[in-house]
Each structure stands twice: as structure tokens, then as C-alpha cells.
């Protein structure tokens with residue numbers, strides 16, 4: 001659908017996003033856009049882990065999740081971050097309802113690579129609960145946790161979750177809101193945003209260490225999403241005033257991820 005948008009809000013920005021960001025979300029909803037939000041919360045999970053004396057550990061941007069870490073992720077993502085996002089949308093005059101991927105078996109997973117512990121690999125997305133909320137006028141706000149066939153809960157990277165949700169709800173556009181203006185590379189001593197990237201370029205940039213850490217699951221999820229109905233994935237900066245309105249109006253800002261592009265990286 002043209003007026004549908006899946007927005008991933010990264011934990012990197014969530015706490016500091018201006019009220020205008022949520023006012024723009026509300027305005028889009030009132031203009032008839034069907035919005036679905038998937039949020040992260042990585043920094044908040046890490047902060048709580050540290051308070052508890054547990055050192056956070058990541059492999060290629062994915063959190064190594066033992067049983068204690070899973071409990072903290074669940075507590076922070078569902079109990080804290082999800083409700084913050086819902087509250088900020090409502091304060092801006094919008095209507096939102098928070099769920100996690102566990103609710104309605106929305107994000108159905110199996111265990112991912114063993115060395116990551118309780119990190120789920122999404123097998124299927126059931127869009128029924130998302131659709132029910134949307135059709136009733138609520139913006140679904142989804143915390144990235146999933147459930148397996150035995151009822152075990154898993155942690156899921158929010159970029160991965162957003163990519164899968166975008167593929168399942170039939171949106172053409174996925175927007176990843178983060179704390180940088182896009183994928184950047186230093187060219188002639190100046191850091192520049194790369195306006196368009198395809199799979200070959202992304203793999204090169206990861207191999208060269210130019211794309212690292214939390215940007216890795218973001219670009220990988222973007223490529224995975226493009227395999228479905230999604231035609232465009234944008235990585236944008238949530239601090240830029242009016243950024244969502246520009247995207248909704250069809251402007252290409254930040255970094256656009258495409259299946260196969262023409263622009264060369266260097």
C-alpha cells in the first residue's frame with residue numbers, strides 16, 4: 001500500500017527523539033497513513049545489565065543472550081521502552097497500542113546460532129494482531145521479542161524484527177530511524193553519507209570494516225526485507241527535524257538500500 005509505512009525506531013535515539021518526531025507520526029496517522037512501529041532499546045538493556053553487574057556482549061551487532069540477559073531484555077523492552085513509545089505518541093495526540101512479538105504469536109521463531117543463546121531466528125510473522133490494531137485506528141508499537149512452538153521466548157534484534165514485519169504487512173517502504181544520517185564512509189578525509197547501497201557494496205563495506213556493529217543487522221535486515229514486497233528501505237536520522245514527513249512525501253534522504261544499484265562506493 002502506498003500510504004503504509006513501517007518505522008523502526010532505534011534505541012540509540014529513542015530517549016532523545018524530539019516531541020516533533022512523535023507529532024509527525026501523529027500527523028501522518030491523521031492524514032490516513034497506516035503506520036507500524038518496531039522499536040529497539042539496546043542501550044537501555046545494556047545500561048540495566050551493567051547496573052546488575054552483567055557485562056553486555058555482542059557478536060556482529062547481535063546481543064549474546066543468556067537466560068539472565070533474556071529476562072532483562074524482556075523487562076526493559078516490554079516494560080519500559082514499549083510503553084515510553086506508546087506514551088510519547090499519545091502525548092502528541094496519536095493513538096497507539098504496544099505489543100511484543102510474543103502477543104498473538106506475531107513473531108514466530110526458532111533458536112538462532114547457538115553461540116548467541118536465546119536469540120530467535122524469525123520463521124514466520126503472523127500479521128493478524130497488527131492488522132486488528134491498525135484497522136481499529138491504533139498504531140501498533142512492537143517490542144522485538146519472539147516465541148517458539150514450545151512457548152520459549154527469544155530476544156530478536158529490532159532491525160531484523162522490523163525487516164520481517166515490513167515483509168509481512170505488505171508495505172512498500174521501511175524506514176530505519178537511527179542516530180546517524182545514514183551509512184557513512186570517510187572519503188578524502190570527510191565523512192559522507194552514502195546515498196544508495198546495494199548488496200554487493202554492503203558486503204564489501206562490511207568486509208572492509210566500514211560498516212560495523214549495530215549497522216550490520218540494519219543493512220542485512222534491509223536487504224532481507226527487499227526480498228519481499230518492500231521496494232525501498234531508508235536509513236535516516238531521527239534528530240533531523242521533519243524527517244518522517246519528508247520520507248512520507250516521497251523524498252529520498254539518508255541511505256537508500258536497494259537490491260541492485262548503479263552508484264559505485266569508491
Ligand SMILES: Nc1ncnc2c1ncn2[C@@H]1O[C@H](COP(=O)(O)OP(=O)(O)O)[C@@H](O)[C@H]1O
Pocket residue numbers: 009010011012013040041042159177178179180182183184185210211212213214215216
Ligand atoms: N558505516 C557506518 N555509518 C554510520 N554508522 C555506522 C557505520 N558502521 C557502524 N555504525 C554505527 O552504527 C550505529 C547505529 O546502530 P545502532 O547503535 O545499533 O543504532 P540503533 O539503536 O538505532 O539500531 C551508529 O551510531 C554507528 O556507531
Ligand SMILES: CC(=O)N[C@@H](CCC(=O)OP(=O)(O)O)C(=O)O
Pocket residue numbers: 009010011012039040041042043045061062063065073119144155156157158159214
Ligand atoms: C538479539 C539482539 O541483539 N537484540 C537486541 C534487541 C533490541 C535492539 O535491537 O535495539 P536497537 O535497535 O537499539 O539496537 C538487544 O538485545 O539489544
